[in-house]
Amino acid sequence: MLGVFLVVGAATGFLLTAMQRQVAVLQATALEAQHEALAEIMNDSIKSAVDFQIYKDAPPSSSGGPLAPGNSFGDWLVCVNQNGTREFHFDGGQIEYQQTENGVVQKRVFPGAARSSSNDQPTNGQPIFNSNLGVVQAQWDVTTTVDQVPFNVFGVPLQMQ
Amino acid sequence: MSWICPTRIDRLGTGGVRMYRDCEPAPFAHEKGGRASSRAARTSLTHGRTMFSRRRSALGFDKYGSRGRDPSRRFGRFRLQSAFSLVEVLASLFILTLSAAGITAAWRLADYQELLTRVDRRAERILRQYYELQTFAPPDSRPFTINASPSPSPVTGYLYHPRLIANQTGTAQFGNEIPFSISITNGTAPGTSQLVLAYTIPSFGAQASRQVTKTVVLNP
DSSP: OHHHHHHHHHHHHHHHHHHHHHHHHHHHHHHHHHHHHHHHHHHHHHHTOSEEEEESSOOOOOTTSOOOOOBSEESEEEEEETTEEEEEEEOSSEEEEEEEETTEEEEEEEESEEEOOOSSSOOSSOOSEEOGGGSEEEEEEEEOSSBEEEEEEEEOOGGGO | OOBOOOEEEEEOTTSOEEEEETTSOOOOGGGGTOHHHHHHHHOSTTHHHHHHHHHHHHTTBOTTSSBOSOHHHHSTTTHHHHOOBHHHHHHHHHHHHHHHHHHHHHHHHHHHHHHHHHHHHHHHHHHHHHHHHHHHSOGGGOSOOTTOSSOOOOEEEEEEOBBOTTOSSTTOSBOOEEEEEEEEEOOSSTTOOEEEEEEEEOOBTTBOOEEEEEEEEOOO
16 A cells, blocks of 8 residues: 555656646747747838837837937837837847737737847847848847747848848 | 564463464454353354454454554554555555656657757748848848858857756856758759758657758749
8 A cells, every 4th residue: 555655656746747847848838939929020020111210218209200210229129111110129028019000009028038148158238129230130038947049030121122 | 475564472361472463463352262252252142242342343442332542452453454565565666667767758758859849940940030131131241152162151050058957067057959050052043042951950769860951942
């Protein structure tokens, strides 16, 4: 009887540990999939943009007119295309995506983001958006429970192609 | 069958000694050799009462219906079930070992398959990024130059950055595994140049490591 309890207890412990690990892997996969979707949205927004700007601080309201002049790098990216305005903002721990179409605002939050860094040289506040080399770029890292996933988006707007 | 239980020695009233294992049921009062008890057991009129008192004794009740203080009377019947043999212990350990090995193997296999799936998606994502860059970036910002001589060196990196346990290597929190390389192959005809991403899947069990190649044709 004691042996049966021992075996069942140990097997249950193993199963619980395996399930816990599997849950962690599933969470990591789900988080990576979310940011992959964000990268797709960002890529589409940049490529289809008729106007875009990168800002270091919160962008001023354009009120339907052209976007105010921005910077070459920053944590805000605003893309305007024929359907409306898409705004991306990195606030230090997550990326917020806001889509405005015909006055309807939709907002999504993608948690778990961090500034892009190499393993040996952590960056010191490097913004995630820039327009180096004539290409609109976004780089960020997603730290999951299992690993770290770097994301890079390269996009060239229509007017620059 | 050998039993794992201590041996108990009782001193009989006649001056003799009886030795029996502790896992055996304790003898009842009338089985200890009392003449009156034996007579009572043989009497048909009192047979039912004797059997009743035996059941009461087996359940740990004394003749007044309350539980006695003698543990051998109270738990004599149950001692048989609480004991376990050496064979049981060995069988339990064997089953435990088999279960641990099986669960661990299944766990590793699931992890490996999950890793392959994620690495495959990342490889496709990276290849798509470089395709965009090579196709739409200004010519001087492109990672490869078509028909360049000598051929440009490939772009390299890692597909998997696992979290290291308690900083295994210095201050780095994440490791670098599954290296990949992206190169360009120049075709003779226009529109036949292509980007090639190659990475090597690590071995697992009997499966040897193998190289995976993904290609995308560049627009002219």
